[in-house]
Amino acid sequence: xxxxxWRGATVMAVLISVGSSDVLSANRDERVFxxxxxxxxxxxxxxxxxxARSATFRAMVDEIQQSNAVVMVQFGLCAKxxxxxxxxxxxxxxxxxxxxILINTRTTxxxxxxxIAHELHHALEIIREPEITTGEQVMALYRRIGxxxxxxxxxxxxxxxxxxxxxxxxxxxxxx
Numbered sequence: 001x002x003x004x005x006w007r008g009a010t011v012m013a014v015l016i017s018v019g020s021s022d023v024l025s026a027n028r029d030e031r032v033f034x035x036x037x038x039x040x041x042x043x044x045x046x047x048x049x050x051x052a053r054s055a056t057f058r059a060m061v062d063e064i065q066q067s068n069a070v071v072m073v074q075f076g077l078c079a080k081x082x083x084x085x086x087x088x089x090x091x092x093x094x095x096x097x098x099x100x101i102l103i104n105t106r107t108t109x110x111x112x113x114x115x116i117a118h119e120l121h122h123a124l125e126i127i128r129e130p131e132i133t134t135g136e137q138v139m140a141l142y143r144r145i146g147x148x149x150x151x152x153x154x155x156x157x158x159x160x161x162x163x164x165x166x167x168x169x170x171x172x173x174x175x176x
Contacts, residue, residue, distance in 0.1 A: 031048075031051060033047065033051075033061060033065065034065065034070075035064045035065045035067060035069065035070055035071060036061050036064050036065070036071050036073070036120070037070060037071065037072050037073070038072075038073050038074070039072060039073065039074030039075070040074070040075070042075075042105075043073050043074060043075070043103070043116075046073075046109070046112055046113055046116060047061070047073065047116065049109070049113060050113040050116060050117060050170070050174075053113070053173065053174055054113070054117065054170045054173040054174055055173065056117065056166060056169050056170050056173060057113065057116075057117045057120070057170050057173075060117065060120045060121060060124060060166070061120070063124055063127075064120065064123065064124065064127065067127045068094075068095060068096055068097060068127075068130075069092075069096075069097040069098065069099055069123070069126075069127050070096075070097070070098050070099070071098075071099045071100075071101060071120065071123045072098065072099070072100045072101065073101045073103065073116055073119070074100070074101070074102060074103070075102070075103060075104075075105055076088065076102030076103065076104070077102065077104055078102050078104070079157065081104065083104075083157060084103070084104045084107070084115060085101065085102060085103045085104065085115050085116075085118065085119050086101070086102055086119070087099060087100070087101055087119060087122050087123065087126070087138065088100045088101065088102045089135070090126055090132065090133065090134065090135060090137075090138050091133065091134070092133050093133060094130055094131065094133065097126075097127070097132075097133055099123045099126060099127075101116070101119040101120075101122075101123065103115055103116060103119065110171060110174040110175065111171070113170065113174060114167045114168075114170045114171040114174065115167065117166055117167055117170040118163045118164070118166060118167035118170075119163075120166075121160075121162060121163040121166040121167075122160070122163050125141065125145065125160065125162070125163070126138060126141065129141055139156065139158070142158035142160070143158075145160055146158040146159060146160055147159055147160065147161060
């Protein structure tokens, strides 16, 4: 879509650009994320900081920007507070999907950013499988790629080595 089509608009908050990770805003130095969204200003700031300070975080955001999914990051408790973060919802169709991520904020800023990266990786694991649009399909995916009790079918709390590795890598990048 050409910018000339927006002539006469006084404020452009967000331009959704399909098939492009180029993101536009009123301030050309600031990236606007159309596919990775925050439920509040605090999470928006954490996502921006992760994007600015970690190449790994930024690459994941860029890949999500290229997808058909909207990933919402917000405060929430997983497993009644026993788990620090989780993918809490996956829905939609093969054309448009939504993924909701819950994060418990009781930790340091760098750990929060690394935890968001961990969950963004889980979102990408789901996004990379275009047929996954339901919680049941997500669970089948994690039974296949997860580790431990989840992979054995004995727990609904699922984890992947890849998400843990991304979290460690982002934390290392933030500490540099």
